[in-house]
Amino acid sequence: MNKAIIIAALATLLPLVWSQCLTRNDTSRLSADKLYYGQRKFTISLLDALQKARPNESLFFSPHSTYRALLLAYFGAKGDTEHSLKNTLQLDWANSKADVSHAYELEKQARANRVQHQTVEFKSVDKLYFSKQVKVKECIKKMFNENIETLNFATEPEESREKINKFVEDVTKANIKDLLPPGSIGTDTNVVLANAAFFKGNWASKFDKEDTQKKIFYEHSRMPVYVDMMKQRGYFNYGVIEQLNTVFLEMPYKGEDGSISMYIFLPVFTVNAIDEFLEKITPEILDEEVFSGGLQREVDVEFPKISFERKFELVPILKEMGVGNLFEDSADLSDFSEKQSIKFDDAVHQAKIEIDEEGSVAAAATAIFSFRSSRPTEPAQFICNHPFMFLIHDQKSKEVLFAGVYRGPNE
Incomplete structure (x- = not known):
């Protein structure tokens, strides 16, 4: 079975650019507020699922990161898979993927305008790693542009794993290391969705x-x-x-x-x-x-x-939250590629928090x-x-x- 992995390492999806992939409706009335209201509902659902999975434990995670990792999958999904992700991500306000994309573009512009005036450090980066054997749709290439990278999973799985881990380590300023353990990337891996973020305030x-x-x-x-x-x-x-x-x-x-x-x-x-x-x-x-x-x-x-770190295997948690067949052979992710069958079979999330007299450092990556x-x-x-x-x-x-x-x- 073809293998693909979703990674949430305390991270974000950079806002999407509208493209001809998506059927655009009247998006002038939409704002990022609708998207983030759904994200707050998702936060409570994810907290509940994590609490049930690890009762009586201290928890730390990034709903920001996990939400965006799943949004990456949502933009590649169709049919029942898309419908389940739309429900899980609380996107009922959107008439199409273009609506969601437009809301993110508004948020992207707003956050970019804040960076130069903000003393709090918050850096988020996402990556879509495709196997060289995958023929990615042109509209997906245009939509994600510089966020897409091709790796030779088929012949260099270990080197590919190390490169992805290095990306996460760099973004999180070495707070998250070795996110993907040896053996997690194989010759049959065809997609890795990676998100990493660093916060310091x-x-x-x-x-x-x-x-x-x-x-x-x-x-x-x-x-x-x-x-x-x-x-x-x-x-x-x-x-x-x-x-x-x-x-x-x-x-x-x-x-x-x-x-x-x-x-x-x-x-x-x-x-x-x-x-x-x-x-x-x-x-x-x-x-x-x-x-x-x-x-x-x-x-x-x-x-x-406070100083502690947590790592979660997300597949059972996300299934509990209703992502449907995303991690099953029946998943439809054909909006990524019409030529290759893409299936996700794993998802991991790692988070670290440090709080002292000066402030907080959080990473995940x-x-x-x-x-x-x-x-x-x-x-x-x-x-x-x-x-x-x-x-x-x-x-x-x-x-x-x-x-x-x-x-x-x-x-």
Whole structure:
């Protein structure tokens, strides 16, 4: 069987250019907002699937990356395969692939205009690696242009694997190495969709290293453990999600437009609090009560230093999410090539996060607090000494770049 691989290594798909491959409808009314609303819904679905696959573990992943890796597959899919991917990617607003492409073009232009003014570093690159034996459709070549590269999988599978790994390593600044293990690329490989990204941001309000102390963190169903707990008092966007018994805090990264922030969700501490929160959180709650809610107030914050890495075999997780026959022999990916049969049989995702007093680095390539909705005169307490969820969110693009659940250092 021909082999193809989808890779999500914390990454993105560069926005697509409309081409004659696609039947274009009235796209003037569309915007990237519709695409990213679907991405937020996808984020919650992916988080739920990962949580079920690895219960009681700390998680970290990039919905941004996984979404775009699947979008690459979507643009090559037809028939039932295309329909399943459209549903999984929450693209019901689009009448055609051209609609999606146009929305990405708008986002591409907007992000390009931000790069020169943004002190937060966020680099995303995608690659479509085709075997030299695959005759790629001309419209696909035009659509992806410089993102396509041909490799000689048939005679040089190991060299091809190393080249793809080197691409991921370079984009992620050596944070993700050896993404594809030996033997993952074979002589029958005909396509690899690779996405890699790197993020680095400094806190707008940094923690003082001298205030970091060893403190207890209460892990799920385990004995308390000690972590390096950072501490500061400052003014932050702070809110209460009453129906979820959860408080949240926005910690912005330093930047001229201040649009990228980490949101931390801290449920009232009970044995199963984080699991109950994850079961009930929705995109609507994020939009209505978090990304547009909360009040600026003085808060005493305690937050653990975090450093861990996760790697996921995505095939069973994506099947659980409803990607249909994408990884089966019956998949229709003939929009990539009419001459060769392309089938995907594997998908991997690797993510790494480091959070310290200065800020956060992510690459790929979850208390004692005042649970009150009123505004007391004393500073609120936001002490992350038990499992919590966190998101890195881009307010301008309305996109969740990274997400995680921290259950302690020993997961």
